[in-house]
Structures are given as C-alpha cells and as structure tokens.
Amino acid sequence: MAIQNYRWRQHEADEGHQRLQKKRVTLADVARLAGLSTTAASMILTGRPDTRLSADAHAKVHAAAASLGYRPNAAARALRTDKSRTIAFISDYVATTRFASGLIRGALAAAEEAKHVMLVLETGGEPAREIEAVEAALDRQVDGLIFAAMRAREVFVPDIAISIPVVMLNGTSGRFPVSVLPDEYQGGRDAVRLLAEAGHVADIILLGHNAEEEAGLFRSETISRRFAGIRDEMAARGLTFMAELSCWNWEPDHGYGLTRAQLQKQRPRAMLCLNDRLAFGAYQALAEAGLSIPDDVALVSFDNDELASYLRPGLTTIALPHEEMGRTAVELLLHPQGSAGATLPMPVVWRGSIRTERPGS
Amino acid sequence: MAIQNYRWRQHEADEGHQRLQKKRVTLADVARLAGLSTTAASMILTGRPDTRLSADAHAKVHAAAASLGYRPNAAARALRTDKSRTIAFISDYVATTRFASGLIRGALAAAEEAKHVMLVLETGGEPAREIEAVEAALDRQVDGLIFAAMRAREVFVPDIAISIPVVMLNGTSGRFPVSVLPDEYQGGRDAVRLLAEAGHVADIILLGHNAEEEAGLFRSETISRRFAGIRDEMAARGLTFMAELSCWNWEPDHGYGLTRAQLQKQRPRAMLCLNDRLAFGAYQALAEAGLSIPDDVALVSFDNDELASYLRPGLTTIALPHEEMGRTAVELLLHPQGSAGATLPMPVVWRGSIRTERPGS
DNA sequence: CACTCCTGCTAAAACCATTTAGCAAATGCC
DNA sequence: GGCATTTGCTAAATGGTTTTAGCAGGAGTG
Numbered sequence: 001m002a003i004q005n006y007r008w009r010q011h012e013a014d015e016g017h018q019r020l021q022k023k024r025v026t027l028a029d030v031a032r033l034a035g036l037s038t039t040a041a042s043m044i045l046t047g048r049p050d051t052r053l054s055a056d057a058h059a060k061v062h063a064a065a066a067s068l069g070y071r072p073n074a075a076a077r078a079l080r081t082d083k084s085r086t087i088a089f090i091s092d093y094v095a096t097t098r099f100a101s102g103l104i105r106g107a108l109a110a111a112e113e114a115k116h117v118m119l120v121l122e123t124g125g126e127p128a129r130e131i132e133a134v135e136a137a138l139d140r141q142v143d144g145l146i147f148a149a150m151r152a153r154e155v156f157v158p159d160i161a162i163s164i165p166v167v168m169l170n171g172t173s174g175r176f177p178v179s180v181l182p183d184e185y186q187g188g189r190d191a192v193r194l195l196a197e198a199g200h201v202a203d204i205i206l207l208g209h210n211a212e213e214e215a216g217l218f219r220s221e222t223i224s225r226r227f228a229g230i231r232d233e234m235a236a237r238g239l240t241f242m243a244e245l246s247c248w249n250w251e252p253d254h255g256y257g258l259t260r261a262q263l264q265k266q267r268p269r270a271m272l273c274l275n276d277r278l279a280f281g282a283y284q285a286l287a288e289a290g291l292s293i294p295d296d297v298a299l300v301s302f303d304n305d306e307l308a309s310y311l312r313p314g315l316t317t318i319a320l321p322h323e324e325m326g327r328t329a330v331e332l333l334l335h336p337q338g339s340a341g342a343t344l345p346m347p348v349v350w351r352g353s354i355r356t357e358r359p360g361s
Numbered sequence: 362m363a364i365q366n367y368r369w370r371q372h373e374a375d376e377g378h379q380r381l382q383k384k385r386v387t388l389a390d391v392a393r394l395a396g397l398s399t400t401a402a403s404m405i406l407t408g409r410p411d412t413r414l415s416a417d418a419h420a421k422v423h424a425a426a427a428s429l430g431y432r433p434n435a436a437a438r439a440l441r442t443d444k445s446r447t448i449a450f451i452s453d454y455v456a457t458t459r460f461a462s463g464l465i466r467g468a469l470a471a472a473e474e475a476k477h478v479m480l481v482l483e484t485g486g487e488p489a490r491e492i493e494a495v496e497a498a499l500d501r502q503v504d505g506l507i508f509a510a511m512r513a514r515e516v517f518v519p520d521i522a523i524s525i526p527v528v529m530l531n532g533t534s535g536r537f538p539v540s541v542l543p544d545e546y547q548g549g550r551d552a553v554r555l556l557a558e559a560g561h562v563a564d565i566i567l568l569g570h571n572a573e574e575e576a577g578l579f580r581s582e583t584i585s586r587r588f589a590g591i592r593d594e595m596a597a598r599g600l601t602f603m604a605e606l607s608c609w610n611w612e613p614d615h616g617y618g619l620t621r622a623q624l625q626k627q628r629p630r631a632m633l634c635l636n637d638r639l640a641f642g643a644y645q646a647l648a649e650a651g652l653s654i655p656d657d658v659a660l661v662s663f664d665n666d667e668l669a670s671y672l673r674p675g676l677t678t679i680a681l682p683h684e685e686m687g688r689t690a691v692e693l694l695l696h697p698q699g700s701a702g703a704t705l706p707m708p709v710v711w712r713g714s715i716r717t718e719r720p721g722s
Numbered sequence: 723c724a725c726t727c728c729t730g731c732t733a734a735a736a737c738c739a740t741t742t743a744g745c746a747a748a749t750g751c752c
Numbered sequence: 753g754g755c756a757t758t759t760g761c762t763a764a765a766t767g768g769t770t771t772t773a774g775c776a777g778g779a780g781t782g
Contacts, residue, residue, distance in 0.1 A: 026738060037762045042740055052759055074500040075439035076738035079767050084436065086480075086501070094466050101462050105455050108483050112490075117497050119447075120481045122469050129473075136478050139435040140447070252671040277671070284673050287648060307668070310613040310638070312645050387768055398732045403770060413730055437768035440737050 025068045033064040041065075045072070078141045085116045087333060088137035091148035091169075092125040099303075100150050102322025103169060107146065109323070110330035116143070130158040138162070144333040147171065165336055169329040170222065177339040180329045184222045187318040187346035188229020191272055191300045194316065194348065196237050198356035200270040200298060205262060206230070207255060207282060208274025209244035226302065230272065242268055250274055255281020263289050270298040270354075276305035279315055279353075299353040302346075314351025321346060386429045394425035402426075406433070439502045446477045448694060449498035452509035452530075453486040460664075461511050463683025464530060468507065470684070471691035477504070479691075491519040499523070505694040508532065526697055530690040531583065538700040541690045545583045548679040548707035549590020552633055552661050555677065555709065557598050559717035561631040561659060566623060567591070568616060568643060569635025570605035587663065591633065603629055611635055616642020624650050631659040631715075637666035640676055640714075660714040663707075675712025682707060 031041040036057055043051045044061040064070075078084040089107055094100045104120065111118045119142060121133040137145060144164050149171030168179035195204060214227040234240065243266070245258040255278035262268065263285060273279035279301035283293065291297050293313055301308065304319030321344045328342045392402040397418055404412045405422040425431075439445040450468055455461045465481065472479045480503060482494040498506060505525050510532030529540035556565060575588040595601065604627070606619040616639035623629065624646060634640035640662035644654065652658050654674055662669065665680030682705045689703045 024738095027740095028738080038739080039741080039762055039764095040760090046740080052761080054760065057760080071496060071500050073440070073502075073738050075436045075445065075502050076767090077740075078436035079434070079440055079738080079769090080740045082767085084501075089481075094462055094469060101455055104481070105483065108455060108481065112483070112493075117480050117482065117501065119478050120465070120469065121478065122466065122473070132473075135432060139432050140445075140478070141434075141436050256673065280671055307671070310641055310668075312617065385768095388770095389768080399769080400732055400734095400771080401730090407770080413728085415730065418730080434768050437737090438770075440739090441768080441770045443737085 024073065025070045027070070027072070029068055030061065030064045030070045033068060034060040036061060045070075082141055083143055084141040086119055086140065086142045087111060087116055087144045087146065087330065088119045088121060088133075088140075088142045089146045089148060090121045090123060090130070090133045090137065091150055092123055093150040094120065094122045099170070099320065099322055100148075102320075103148055103150075103326040103329075106323035106326025106328075107169075107330045108326070110327040114330070114334050116330075116334070127158065131160060134158045134160050134162065138164075146329050146333060147173070147176070148329075165333050167329045167333045168341070169325060177341070178332060178336070179341040180325050180332065181222055181341065181343050182320050182325065182346050183343045184226035184346065185229040185232075187302065188226045188231075189233035190229075190346070190348055191302065191318050192230055192233035192237070192239070194300050194354060194356070195270050195272060195298065196233075196239065198270075198298060198354050201237070201239055203242050203267075203269035204239065205259075205268040205271045206241045206244040206274075207258060207271050208250050208278045209246040210248065210274075211246070226274070241272075242266065247278075250278050252277050252281035252284070255279060256284045257281070259285035260288070263291075267291075268297060270300075273299060273301040276301050276303045276308045276315060276317055279317070280307055280311065283311055283315075294353050294355045298355065301353075304349050308349070308351065311351075311353070313353055316351045316353045317349050318346045319349045385434065386431050388431070388433065390429055391422065391425045391431050394429060395421040397422060406431075443502055444504055445502040447480055447501065447503045448472060448477055448505045448507065448691065449480045449482060449494075449501075449503045450507045450509060451482045451484060451491070451494045451498065452511055453484055454511040455481065455483045460531070460681065460683055461509075463681075464509055464511075464687040464690075467684035467687025467689075468530075468691045469687070471688040475691070475695050477691075477695070488519065492521060495519050495521050495523070499525075507690050507694060508534070508537070509690075526694050528690045528694045529702070530686060538702070539693060539697070540702040541686050541693065542583055542702065542704050543681050543686065543707050544704045545587035545707065546590040546593075548663065549587045549592075550594040551590075551707070551709055552663065552679050553591055553594035553598070553600070555661050555715060555717070556631050556633060556659065557594075557600065559631075559659060559715050562598070562600055564603050564628075564630040565600065566620075566629040566632045567602045567605040567635075568619060568632050569611050569639045570607040571609065571635075572607070587635070602633075603627065608639075611639050613638050613642035613645070616640060617645045618642070620646035621649070624652075628652075629658060632661075634660060634662040637662050637664045637669045637676060637678055640678070641668055641672065644672055644676075654714050655716045659716065662714075665710050669710070669712065672712075672714070674714055677712045677714045678710050679707045680710045 027038050027041050031038040034041060040053055040057055041061050044053060044058050045065060074084065089104065091100065108118055119137060119140065121137065123129040123133050134145070142164065145162065145166045146169050147166065148169040166176040168176055170181065172179045172181070213223050215224065243262060245262060247254040247258060255273065259282040271282055273282060279299050282299060286293060286297055293299060299315060301315055301317040302320070304317045308315035308317045324344050328344060332342060388399050388402050392399040395402060401414055401418055402422050405414060405419050406426060435445065450465065452461065469479055480498060480501065482498065484490040484494050495506065503525065506523065506527045507530050508527065509530040527537040529537055531542065533540045533542070574584050576585065604623060606623060608615040608619060616634065620643040632643055634643060640660055643660060647654060647658055654660060660676060662676055662678040663681070665678045669676035669678045685705050689705060693703060
C-alpha cells in the first residue's frame with residue numbers, strides 16, 4: 001500500500017514534469033484526440049491517395065494535428081521508410097574558394113523548396129575523410145549525395161557501395177554519370193567573341209595559360225573545355241594571341257607579375273584572363289603603368305567573382321552560374337532524369353572593362 | 362505447386378538482389394555472428410562502463426562488427442536515445458558575406474572532430490523561414506542549435522520551445538545567453554594603437570562612420586563595440602579624427618567616393634577604415650590621386666577579407682577570427698560551460714599598408 | 723545446508739511512424 | 753434472401769537500436 005502510494009505520487013510527479021518539458025506530441029496523441037486509430041491518422045496526414053477514410057475522419061485528424069501542433073518524428077519516419085528528406089552535400093573545400101557559398105546557397109534554396117534539409121560535409125580531398133563523410137551520410141539515411149568539387153580538379157571516388165542517387169557538382173566521375181557543369185566551352189567562345197566584337201582582332205594577351213590544365217591532365221573537364229572554347233573561337237575568327245602568359249595558380253600576384261613583365265616587352269590592346277583574380281592583378285599592373293581600361297587595354301575574364309564588381313571600371317566577365325549549379329544539382333538529385341546531367345550556360349556579365357555596344361543577345 | 366515454385370524462385374531472386382544491394386548489416390547480424398544477444402552487442406559496442414560482460418564477449422563482438430563492417434543505423438539510434446550526433450547551423454545568410462564560409466568551415470571542422478555532422482539552414486532573416494528551419498532541425502532530433510548572424514544586425518528569436526543547447530554565433534539574443542563574439546572592443550583599440558605606434562597622431566580619417574550603428578540601434582553589439590574601442594583608444598591617447606566619413610553600406614564604391622571627395626578638401630596622412638571593402642575603395646581613390654601607400658597615406662582596416670591580401674601593398678587589418686568563432690560555437694554547444702559565451706581576440710594581420718616596426722607581440 | 727551476493731548474460735519493452743492484412747458493417751445485385 | 757463487393761476503419765507487424773528488469777548458475781558466508 002505504501003509502495004503503491006509512492007508509485008502513484010511518482011507517477012504524478014512525472015506527469016507534471018512532462019507537461020513542463022512539453023514532451024513531443026506523437027501520432028498516437030493525434031489519433032487519440034481525433035478518436036481514430038494511428039493507422040488512420042498516419043494515412044490521412046501523409047496524404048495517401050487510395051485510402052477510403054471518410055471526409056469526416058480527415059477533418060478530425062487534421063484538426064487534432066493542428067490543435068496539438070503535431071510534427072512527425074523524423075527519426076521514426078526515417079527508420080520506417082528509409083527516407084529522411086535529407087541530402088548530403090559533400091565537398092572537398094567549403095571555404096577555400098568563394099565558389100562554395102554560391103553552390104551551397106543554390107543547393108540550400110532548392111532543398112528548402114523541396115522540403116528537404118542539407119547536411120554539409122567537408123573532406124579536404126582526403127580519402128579517409130571522404131569515406132567517413134559518405135558513411136556518416138549513409139548512416140543517416142540521406143536520400144541523395146552531392147559531391148561538389150570546389151577546385152574542379154581531381155575526381156574523388158570513395159569506393160563504398162552507394163545505393164542512393166548521386167550527383168557530381170562542378171566535377172565528373174566515371175562511377176557516377178550525372179554531373180552538373182558550367183558550359184565552359186561556350187564560355188570560352190563567348191569571351192573571345194566579346195573581344196572580337198569590340199574590335200579586338202590583334203594584340204591580345206592570354207593570361208593564365210597552363211599547358212597541363214589545358215590538356216586535361218587533372219581531369220578537370222571544365223577548365224580544359226574553357227581552353228578548347230577559346231582556341232576554337234580564335235581559330236574560327238582567324239585570330240592568334242600576341243602572347244600566352246603561363247602560370248599555375250591563378251592568383252592576383254601572378255596576374256600582376258606577368259602583366260608587368262609583358263608590358264615591358266610589348267603592350268597589348270586586350271587581355272583575356274582565365275579568371276578574375278588574374279584580371280585583378282592585371283588591373284594593378286596596368287594602373288601602375290598608367291594605362292587606362294578599357295581605352296588603352298580591354299579586359300575580359302571568367303568567374304564573376306565578387307571582386308569583379310569592386311574594380312574600377314568593373315570587370316566584364318563570363319560568370320560561373322554557381323547558384324544555378326547548386327540548385328540544379330539538388331533538383332537532379334531529387335528528380336533524376338536518367339543519367340543525363342546538366343550543362344549550364346555561363347552568362348556574360350557586362351561591366352566597363354571592354355568598350356562595346358552591347359549586342360542584342 | 363506452381364505457385365510454390367514461383368515463390369521460392371522469387372525468394373531466391375530477392376536474396377540475390379539483397380546480396381547485390383548489400384543490405385545494411387544490423388546489430389542483430391553482429392550479435393548472431395558473435396553468438397550473443399543484441400543486448401550484449403549493443404552494450405559492448407557503445408562502450409558501456411558498468412556492464413559485466415566478459416573480455417571474451419567483448420572480443421567476439423568487436424570481431425564480428427569489424428568483419429561485417431557494421432555501422433549503426435543513426436535513425437534507429439536517434440529514435441531510441443533522442444540524440445542524433447547532428448547539430449544545426451541556422452544562419453540568416455550563407456553566401457552574402459564571405460564571413461559565412463569561415464564560420465561554417467570552423468564549425469564543420471569542430472563538428473567532425475566530435476564525430477558530429479552539421480545541418481546547414483538558411484533563413485534570409487525571414488521569421489517564417491526561421492521557424493521552419495528550427496522546426497525542421499528539431500524534427501530531426503538535432504543535439505544543438507547554432508544561430509549564426511552573418512550580418513550581425515538584428516537578433517532573431519523564433520518563439521518556439523527549444524529544449525536543447527543553443528549558441529548564438531556572431532550575434533546575441535536575450536533568450537539565449539551564450540554567444541560567441543569577436544572582441545571588437547579590443548580590436549578597435551588595437552587599430553588606433555597601430556596607427557599611433559607608427560607615428561600617426563594627427564591627420565587621421567575615420568572611414569565608415571555610422572551614427573546609428575555606433576549607437577547600437579541595430580543591437581549589433583559587435584559593431585558598436587568596435588566603435589567604442591576606437592573612441593576609447595583615441596581619447597586615451599588624446600587624439601581626434603581629422604574627419605569622419607559616414608556611410609551606410611560599407612562597400613568599395615562608398616570608400617572610393619568618400620575618399621575622393623575628402624582628398625579634394627584636405628589630405629589625410631592616415632585612414633582608419635571600418636572594413637576592408639571600404640579600404641579597397643580608398644585604395645582606388647588614393648591611387649587615382651597619385652598618392653602612395655603607406656608613405657603618403659597609411660591605412661588600417663578591419664575584417665581580413667580575402668581582398669586584403671590581394672591589394673598592393675597588402676592591407677594591414679584587424680582580423681575577424683571566423684574559423685575560430687565557428688569552431689568555438691560548436692565546442693560550446695557540445696560542452697556547455699554554464700551560460701558563459703566566448704569573446705575571441707581579433708588578431709592583427711600585418712601587411713604593408715602601414716609602415717612600422719612590428720612590435721614584439 | 724540455507725542463504726545471500728555476484729557474474730555473465732538475455733528477453734522483452736520502448737522509441738514513433740508506416741504499412742500490411744484483414745474485419746465488420748453497409749451496400750449492390752439478381 | 754443470399755451472395756459478392758465496397759466502405760471505413762483497425763490490430764499488429766515492422767524498422768534497428770537502447771535499456772530495463774531479471775534469470776540461471778556459481779561463489780561466498782555463517
């Protein structure tokens with residue numbers, strides 16, 4: 001009797017505690033309030049099509065769910081259905097390049113629209129961390145994997161059995177055919193076209209030549225295609241470069257140094273820069289030499305780094321459509337279209353570094 | 362009989378299929394191989410302290426788990442324990458400022474070290490999305506919430522019952538006391554000290570004054586403290602600004618315009634810029650006026666944007682320790698220290714925009 | 723010997739949702 | 753009226769883990 005009493009009190013105390021902690025509302029609570037079974041509640045709330053439950057039942061369940069503020073327990077659902085409404089975004093580097101944030105932002109937005117959430121994992125390109133990342137994601141029953149290559153170089157292929165959709169973002173892999181890439185080839189052609197249409201048919205410098213990269217030695221499909229586009233459009237117009245300035249890292253420093261050295265030999269009238277950071281360096285060297293942009297020297301570049309809008313005059317550049325790429329990767333992941341990936345156009349962003357009437361298109 | 366046969370084949374086909382798909386190995390599989398109960402396997406693999414299982418049992422279970430490549434099902438574990446080894450990083454903007462990637466990168470690294478993964482959510486500062494984000498995170502049983510304020514302005518307080526640890530990152534909230542902030546006050550003092558120690562005791566311009574911000578009207582603890590530090594150090598040294606150039610958005614454009622206008626009135630010998638983008642604009646105006654840095658005009662700035670290293674000469678700046686902040690937020694989330702937050706020092710990054718012998722510290 | 727206390731282990735419940743199989747009543751059909 | 757079909761709903765199994773409660777057998781104690 002004493003024990004009974006004690007238990008009862010204990011129980012009461014627990015009840016109070018629960019009320020305080022607002023213990024999560026479960027489907028059973030909803031069903032109880034609606035006066036139906038959990039089966040009915042589940043079917044109604046998940047919007048099953050072929051159920052024969054009455055309109056009255058629907059109304060009661062929805063009302064109960066709303067009044068209790070029911071939210072399904074994702075873990076329980078994932079356990080049962082093997083789906084988690086979660087996707088994993090596994091990238092080599094998140095912060096190193098600023099590309100990352102655009103890709104992530106686009107992916108995040110698309111995921112949110114599809115009522116999914118995104119797990120972000122960084123591997124630094126290290127195989128051990130890649131494996132850990134994939135397994136961590138798989139453990140959590142993610143519905144799909146995005147492998148994002150920020151540096152667009154090596155293709156990572158963690159050798160784990162993966163039975164969910166995979167999309168490669170800004171990179172390719174022999175193992176996973178669907179990838180989202182910028183249309184670097186057309187971008188390359190466009191860059192040359194821009195210069196040519198502005199009247200530049202001679203005295204053009206190529207800044208950022210890199211033979212290994214161009215040969216695709218790093219399997220960087222993307223960059224070698226950028227070169228191919230440039231070469232093809234130059235050839236199609238019968239143009240040649242006055243010089244090709246080579247370097248490995250496309251950083252401002254190199255852009256500055258190479259341009260400066262070039263200016264002491266022969267002055268170009270136009271520069272085609274392989275990325276905005278190189279162009280930034282070129283700006284510095286040109287300013288130092290007292291040359292004005294675009295009148296003395298015109299520049300066209302690639303990426304549409306934030307930098308490009310900070311320069312004076314603004315840098316006309318062929319943009320990498322990062323947000324679109326991230327978004328597309330998620331959409332392709334959630335709604336696979338066979339094994340076809342996507343190649344997204346690189347829009348021309350007109351600023352002041354090249355003088356021309358903007359053509360219609 | 363025919364049906365039987367069919368079923369049997371079907372079954373066999375299924376088996377083959379499963380073998381192909383490498384259906385996940387479960388704890389029961391491990392227990393079976395080890396010849397023990399799942400209870401024993403669970404206790405051993407989770408490393409329970411007070412269990413009385415034999416050394417032999419331990420060995421057998423570990424061997425079985427290893428040989429099968431067992432990985433626990435996170436959903437099942439989360440359902441049972443209410444812990445998911447997942448944290449949610451909810452921020453207003455991911456891509457708008459480049460700060461984001463540093464914060465995320467630091468947080469990601471710390472999470473990985475603690476064997477956690479990170480859910481990234483973006484709200485755009487919109488209340489409806491904030492609520493959605495918090496609920497999505499809570500639904501997934503995350504172990505903690507980080508609210509990151511990229512813009513360091515408004516403090517968001519989605520009014521939802523939250524019973525897990527919360528850390529504010531780069532922002533504050535009345536509701537959640539523990540926050541991780543840069544030591545802007547000391548940063549402000551340091552910036553002035555740098556100038557003074559380089560001999561600049563007059564003709565100093567403050568670029569980026571903003572009365573509202575300084576008054577803390579946007580509850581931006583951080584920025585108003587940066588101002589406070591600057592003011593206090595100026596006062597302590599008996600210095601005053603030659604002029605304070607005000608603007609709202611700290612973008613290069615404004616830095617350029619304000620500096621240019623200032624140069625037509627009165628030439629400063631030093632400039633204290635509220636961020637690197639403003640300093641960038643100042644560089645442009647100074648270059649245009651034919652002034653050299655640091656000989657004609659010295660600059661000190663804040664943030665250590667990637668930009669700062671691109672400039673020539675490099676920009677000396679008081680760095681925001683983004684990675685450290687992200688890392689600290691996660692550590693504080695996983696190992697709460699009462700209601701104490703963290704204030705992280707802003708390191709001085711010496712480059713060439715101010716001439717001085719580097720002091721010891 | 724009768725008793726308690728360890729030791730080494732396990733059965734079964736619990737977590738919460740989804741889903742399969744099926745039941746009872748009502749309806750339709752001839 | 754007898755039969756099959758439809759309607760509207762539910763019991764119970766399922767997913768994989770953790771955890772509570774407790775069992776059998778051996779050792780120790782008086």
